[in-house]
Amino acid sequence: MKQVLVLNSGSSSIKYQLLDMDDRKRLAVGIVERIGESAGSVADHAAGMRVVLDELQEALDRSNLAAVGHRVVHGGDRFRGPTLIDDEVCDTIRDLIPLAPLHNPTNLTLIEAARSAFPDTPQVAVFDTAFHQTLPAPAYTYAVPKEWREDLGVRRYGFHGTSHQYVSRRAAELLGRRPEEVNMIVLHLGNGASVCAVREGKSVDTSMGLTPLEGLIMGTRSGDLDPAVPAYIARQTGRGAEEIDATLNKESGLLALAGSNDLRDIDAAATKGDEAARLALDAYCYRIRKYIGAYLAALGRVDAVVFTAGVGENSATVRAGAVAGLEKLGIAVSPKRNGQESKEARYISPYWAETAVLVVPTDEEIEIADQALEVLGRAG
Structure with missing residues (x-):
């Protein structure tokens, strides 16, 4: 049984799904909420990762965990597809924090916590913006000063890319x-x-x-x-x-x-x-x-x-x-x-x-898991 753990961090939450990719079924689904919001709540996303691990004790088989897939909100123009995470990728996600100040920091904290929890398991980042990196220049360019566009990265990036990619492919199948x-x-x-x-x-x-x-x-x-x-x-x-x-x-x-x-x-x-x-x-x-x-x-x-x-x-x-x-x-x-x-x-x-x-019902978690395995296939 080939398992993939999908982690989706919001500014104050972690949604997770553990998937059996052989049978394409969900083994565990959950959410950790109100992270960092009040006294007595989960302090931060690193602590939230520990809660996830506690909740997955029965379902998770570390020996069959093929990958951990992370939803990352903003990849800027640096990432055009799913990416195997290493220190350099983490540094780039950190560089992009000004474009997504609420989400990229928590995405990064959760990635680092997951890398620590699963040091021998490949981690893959799937970016909300990546599917839209095929936009032609006339579609993504704003009519603003050149220094805004070139120095500050002001352009159309788009989001929900993982959902749009999954749904457009499923819609074609239906047709x-x-x-x-x-x-x-x-x-x-x-x-x-x-x-x-x-x-x-x-x-x-x-x-x-x-x-x-x-x-x-x-x-x-x-x-x-x-x-x-x-x-x-x-x-x-x-x-x-x-x-x-x-x-x-x-x-x-x-x-x-x-x-x-x-x-x-x-x-x-x-x-x-x-x-x-x-x-x-x-x-x-x-x-x-x-x-x-x-x-x-x-x-x-x-x-x-x-x-x-x-x-x-x-x-x-x-x-x-x-x-x-x-x-x-x-x-x-x-x-x-x-x-x-x-x-x-x-x-x-x-x-x-x-x-x-x-x-067409969307399934971003399955799409993230599929893309994570696709990256591992290319790396292998």
Whole structure:
């Protein structure tokens, strides 16, 4: 039995899964939360790793542990794929902390703790940004001063790359075609949300930018807005850059519009006539629809529109709203198919639609484990 341990560290949490890659099944799943938040909680991610090890005592077989796979949020333009971790890789992740100050430090702490816990087991970093390193220059370049771009790394990087990569490949399988034969628009809709234009298996544009703030309206993030808004708020209120940035990331989006960042609550409230909830839902779907149109233009030909992640997989309301009015472009959902609940990858478009509309459940952990084994195969 070949095992892979997948570790996914957030700013105050560690999600983990232990996978049997021979049978592709989960042996253990868990989360360590509230790391470093209060007295009595887990002090830091190194201590969190010790909690993970305690919880894995029964399921983990060290003699059959092939790899530890780490989700790392930001690889900048340094990493274009999964990478075997060594001291130099750790130093580079550290160099990239200014691009992801909340996540890369905790990613790095967990990597170091895992290397100490499993000194003889290969460790592999899988970067959220790597799939988007195929973006062409016109798609990733911002029209800002040269020194910002060259000295400070200001450009579009994109995120959710592991999910977009997995889902685009699975969607091609559902279509009965190879990824290299298919153009598609993948909608990763969760509390964080992003769109990816995939041409022939490669990312060519994506809605998130230098940070995950750009793009769609999200649970607590504003998404696209006039870049002058923060300066205007600073002048009017005296608030500093850090405070405004925190507001746009943690107190905006659906939460600001409807008082909740849970689409289920918002949908229920809108159905009962709550005007704020209705506006939030309509604005959320409108922004998605705009991106579908933009990426249809960018790709020229779209074989499928694919919904994934928590909202994309479970909200029939959002799926219908996101493609409403696109029937003349060959994009539509069947009310019957769309309304059926299922955990399986499936079509939800009507038979006459020129473009397939699919729901494909994401599985970032399996993708990380697969990529970790792929790296070991190349290294061997």
